[in-house]
Amino acid sequence: MAAVNLPDTTITLAQLIPAGTFQPPTGAAQQNLPEFCRIAGRIQNHPTSRIMFEVWLPTQTANQRLVQVGNGGFAGNIQYGAMATRLREGYATASTDDGTSAAPGVPASERLTFLGDFERLYDFKGRAVTLTAVNAKMLFRTFYGLAPAYSYFTGCSSGGLEGLAVVQRLGEAFDGVSAGSPANNSAGLFTQAIWTFQHYQKISTKLQLVHDAAVAACDTLGDSVSDGVIGDPQRCRFDPRKLLCKAAEGPECLTAEQVEAVRKIYEGPVNPRNDRKTGEQYAPGMPRGSELTWGASQGQALGASQPWYGMVLHNTLTFDLTTFNFDTDVDRALRLTLPYGAQVTNPDLSAFRNHGAKLLLWAGWNDPLWSQQNIVDYYEEVVAHNTKTHGHWRWDARPPASPIDRTRRFARLFMGPGMGHCGGGDGPNVFDTFAPLVQWVEAGTAPDQIIATKFINNQPAQGIAQTRPLCAYPDVARWNGTGDPNSADNFICTRHPQRDHHHDGHGRH
Ligand SMILES: [Ca+2]
Incomplete structure (x- = not known):
């Protein structure tokens, strides 16, 4: 694997890691890992770029699927913990530092000076993850002798931005993307x-x-x-x-x-x-x-x-x-x-959609860092754009009535009332988007709702305060008026009547 030839890439390490505990170069030791082939490399697509990435390929337990995991903040780290989680589940997995680690001789306190080098800024705003995705798929194919049966990307915050970057710019690379609270609108x-x-x-x-x-x-x-x-x-x-x-x-x-x-x-x-x-x-x-x-x-x-x-x-x-x-x-x-590439806001997702891929967007209404109306507005732009390209749907004898339902065939948005940034907050805020995404991609079961849990004081050890469905936008979870309002069982996903009225003018056949 050390000899694999990848564009603009130097493989710096290819190593068999035995099953058990692995201590990554940064962060906590990762336990209970299966045996895997660890590949580390550097992509230098530009003189000052310094994109580090790793790809982990399980040797015995592979499920023939690839998951690339996203970053947070201004990145600067390979996400070893998230990689380990997916590796334990049998996935091959990839991660990049987005090229934002401090350059040699630059103290950590001045790491963010990379923002003044616009080629490195471009790496951070989605180019590092797209280049890493291409490398990861080639390494996967070389190692196993076939392409991944399914490829996924999952991330929140900067990881959400990265998810949208691969959806917008590399539409045929992934079959499913989960993107939370995307930092896609930099300005x-x-x-x-x-x-x-x-x-x-x-x-x-x-x-x-x-x-x-x-x-x-x-x-x-x-x-x-x-x-x-x-x-x-x-x-x-x-x-x-x-x-x-x-x-x-x-x-x-x-x-x-x-x-x-x-x-x-x-x-x-x-x-x-x-x-x-x-x-x-x-x-x-x-x-x-x-x-x-x-x-x-x-x-x-x-x-x-x-x-x-x-x-x-x-x-x-x-x-x-x-x-x-x-x-x-x-x-x-x-x-x-x-x-x-600083604005990852292109609403044209047709390559991704035509590939048959699925996008699961999610965010909390009480995100303290920026307004998550941002992702609602972006989703509406995707809906509007999807309307313009309605010719793609002519093969279907019975298209859904509204543009938003047509968009929901491949892209769904889940907003969490009272939820904070990628979790936390007053509302139910603990839930998994990855399993529903896999179900959607591989079994064709689109998620209408995702059950979220609110723990007492947001501490799982203190017990469950309530459960509540998060509904596929524009639906919202409404109490049935009689049962326990702390139980998701007593809520239904429903749409405000003005919603479809508002969109009546679009997308008629
Ligand atoms: Ca309320």
């Missing part, structure tokens, strides 16, 4: 954190007041149950002006400035040159019900937006965020980074 999410943080500082002492009022206004939307979680935040129109102080300012009301700050966060970042009618909105606003998470914008603005915009615009990791210009800075960064 939007990095701008949103600065925007939210600036307005959050005016309202930080009154988040509980605003949250309680928003939940009181909208708690039963969608789920029909008063449980402190808004079941369908898209339908909530709570207006913070209801909290405007009628006399002196006090803890139970908002000043006009605070009302405006809340409204700005709900609206999301817009170009100040334009009113919203021009459509130059960089990201959708934070959803109603997410108020208690807004403090996380500080860490996101300082830890992510600052190095991103700092390196892209000023070649520095730090700059004064209060000087950020929501007009010219965003436009300039977009102009500079668009040619390097």
